[in-house]
Amino acid sequence: MRESCAKLNSDRKAFRTLSPQNSPFFRLRFQGDDGPDVRGGSGDILLVHATETDRKDLVLYCEAFLTTYRTFISPEELIKKLQYRYEKFCHCPDTFKKRVSKNTFFVLVRVVDELCLVELSEELLRLLMALVFRLVCSGELSLARVLRKNILDKAQQKKILRHNNSARPLASRWVAARPGTLHDFHSHEIAEQLTLLDAELFYKIEIPEVLLWAKEQNEEKSPNLTQFTEHFNNMSYWVRSHHYAAGESAGPREAAPQVHQDHEALAEAQQLQLLPGHPLGAGLGPHPPPGVAEADLGGPGRVLHAD
Incomplete structure (x- = not known):
C-alpha cells in the first residue's frame, strides 16, 4: 500500500514538473518524444x-x-x-x-x-x-x-x-423506339459519368458536417453528407439493376464481359467506393453514412475516402 501511494505521489510530481508555473493548461510531453506538447484546458x-x-x-x-x-x-x-x-x-x-x-x-x-x-x-x-x-x-x-x-x-x-430544393424538376425520360442499355456505351464513359456525378456532391461536403455526424448522426445537420450518401446508393442500385436487365435480354455470357470491363474502368477512375454496388457485390445493402455500421470497420459501408 505504501509503495503504491509513493508511486502515485511521484507520478503527480512528475506531471506538475511538465506543466509550467502559472499556466492555465495541462501540458504533457513523453520522454524521448520530439513531437508537439499535448495540451488541455x-x-x-x-x-x-x-x-x-x-x-x-x-x-x-x-x-x-x-x-x-x-x-x-x-x-x-x-x-x-x-x-x-x-x-x-x-x-x-x-x-x-x-x-x-x-x-x-x-x-x-x-x-x-x-x-x-x-x-x-x-x-x-x-x-x-x-x-x-x-x-x-x-x-x-x-x-x-x-x-x-x-x-x-x-x-x-x-x-x-x-x-x-424547392424547385427541383422531375427527371424527364428519354423516349426511343428501342430503350438503350449500358451495352450501348463504352466502360470508360460509364465510369467517367458516375465519377463526375458523385464528385459534384462529394465536394459540397464540409468538415463540420462530418464532425457533427460523428457526434450526433443527425441527417438535418449534415445535409450534403446525407445527399451524397443517398445519391451513392441510388447510383449503385441503378448500375446493378441495369446490368441485370441487360443480362436478361442479352444473356449472362454477353453481360459478364461488360460487368468486368465496367469494374476495371471504375477502378481506374478511382471510383473504388462504387464497386460494392456493382453486380459483383449485388448482395450488399444500401451504404450508410460514415460512422454507422460497417463504415467504422472500413468495410463496404465506407463511402468517403481520404482522396
Whole structure:
C-alpha cells in the first residue's frame, strides 16, 4: 500500500514538473518524444488561446481550434463569447488590449465564414447583424464591412439552397423506339459519368458536417453528407439493376464481359467506393453514412475516402 501511494505521489510530481508555473493548461510531453506538447484546458481557456494569433507559434493552434471547436461548444455559443471578448477590450486605450480585441474579431470572422448553412439560424443572423450595427455606430466601418459581407454571402448561399430544393424538376425520360442499355456505351464513359456525378456532391461536403455526424448522426445537420450518401446508393442500385436487365435480354455470357470491363474502368477512375454496388457485390445493402455500421470497420459501408 505504501509503495503504491509513493508511486502515485511521484507520478503527480512528475506531471506538475511538465506543466509550467502559472499556466492555465495541462501540458504533457513523453520522454524521448520530439513531437508537439499535448495540451488541455477548459473551453474558455482554449478560446482565449486561439485569439492570440499574432504569435507565430499559435497560428496552427488557431486553425486546429476552428476545425474542432464543435466537439465542445456550439457555433452560436462561441460567437457570443467572441463578441463579448471583443466588446470588452475594443474601447480600452491600452495598446495590448486593442490588439487582443482585433485578434478576437478576426477569429469571429473566421468562425462566421466557416459556418455550415444549417448552422445559420435566424437567431444567429440577428445576433450578427446587431453586432454589425454596433460596429457602424462606433465608427468601425471597415470591420463592419468585412463581417457584413461574410453574413450576406452565407445568407445568399442558404437562399440558393432552399430555392434549389424547392424547385427541383422531375427527371424527364428519354423516349426511343428501342430503350438503350449500358451495352450501348463504352466502360470508360460509364465510369467517367458516375465519377463526375458523385464528385459534384462529394465536394459540397464540409468538415463540420462530418464532425457533427460523428457526434450526433443527425441527417438535418449534415445535409450534403446525407445527399451524397443517398445519391451513392441510388447510383449503385441503378448500375446493378441495369446490368441485370441487360443480362436478361442479352444473356449472362454477353453481360459478364461488360460487368468486368465496367469494374476495371471504375477502378481506374478511382471510383473504388462504387464497386460494392456493382453486380459483383449485388448482395450488399444500401451504404450508410460514415460512422454507422460497417463504415467504422472500413468495410463496404465506407463511402468517403481520404482522396
